[in-house]
Amino acid sequence: MADSVADRLLAWYDQHGRKNLPWHEDRTPYRVWVSEIMLQQTQVTTVIPYYEAFMARFPDVKSLAEAPVDDVLQHWSGLGYYARARNLQKAAKAVMADHGGEFPKDQEQLEALTGIGRSTAAAILAQAHGIRASILDGNVKRVLARYHAVHGWPGQTAVLRALWEHAEQHTPHERVRDYTQAIMDLGAMVCTRRKPDCEHCPLADDCEARAQGLTAALPESKPKKAKPEKETWLLMIEDDAGNLLMERRPPSGIWGGLWSLPELDTAITLDELPEVAERELGIACDDAQPLSVFRHTFSHYHLHIHPVRLRHAGTAAEMDNSDLAWQPREDAPTLGIPSPIRKLLTQPEQTTLL
C-alpha cells in the first residue's frame, strides 16, 4: 500500500511547494486572515502587491479597526468584491471590541466574524496556530473531486458534503500547516483546471479520475446562463477648476461603498439632464454633452455605460452631503474608486467605443 495522501503531499511539498509568498513570513492570525480574505476568488499574483501595501498601511488589527473606511476601500480599489473590505474592517472592530484585540483560536468564534466562513476559519487555525482544521477552497475541491472521482458541481449540497468529508479524512494530525499549504499548492501548480501535470503528481497512482479517464471532466462545472445586457448613464459633472463630482455608492450592490460618478438608471434626453441633476444632486449645471458609449463586462452581465459631460459654472463649494464630493480628475488617492471608473476619469478617450 502506498503512503497516505497526506504523507505524499507533504513529501511533494518539501520538494516543490511555495514557501516564499509574503503571507508565509510571520504567520500571525492577522496576517493570515488578511491574506485569506484577499485570496478569495482572486489569484495569487494579483494579491501580492495589494497585500504588501495593505500590511504597510494597516500592520495590525488595531490600525485596521481605527482607520477611516475610505482608507480601507482605497487600498482595496482594483481588487474587486468590495464587501470583503467592508467585512474585513467590521471584523477587525469586533476583534478589538469583543476579543481584546486577539483573534479567537476557535473555529466557531472565528466563523462568527463577518467575512470568515468555514474554510477561511480553518485556514487561520491551521496556518497561524498549527491547529488541525480542514480547508476546502477551489484548489482542494479540484484535487479531491479528481482523486475520488466525485461527480456533480461543487455547488450542490451533496457534492459539497462529500468533498468536505474527504478533506477532513485526509487532514493529518502532524504538520497541518504544511499540509494545508501542500494541497493548495498541488491544485495550483499540478492539478490545474486545464492541462493538469499528472506525470508529476504524487497522487496519480491511485487517482480515480485518472484511472477512469475523467481528469478533464472533473470537477464538473455549473451550467451557465447567457449574460444579460444592462445600461446605465454616468454624469461627469465638472466645475471651472476641473474637479469632478463623485458620489458614494450604496453599501450593497455593485461597487458597494466605493466612490463613482453619479448614476441614472433610466434614459433621459439631454435637455432634461440639467434639471434632473439639479433635482437629484442639488448641483446647478448646463451644457450636457454625450460622450462615447462603452461596454464593460462583469461576471454576470454586460453593462453599457453612457457617460454624459455636464458643466457646473463656478468653483465647487464644500458639500454638506457626505455621499457627494468634488475630486480632481487626475487622481483621487484618498477614495476607493472602481477600476473602470478610474480608467474613464483618467483616460476617457481610450475607453472602448461601441
Add this chain to the structure above:
DNA sequence: CACGCGTGGGA
C-alpha cells in the same frame, strides 16, 4: 439554495 459580488490574465 441560488444568486450577487470584480478584476486581470490566459486560452
Add this chain to the structure above:
DNA sequence: TTCCCAAGCGT
C-alpha cells in the same frame, strides 16, 4: 473579441 476562471461568503 469573447469567454472562462481564481485561496468564498453573505443573503
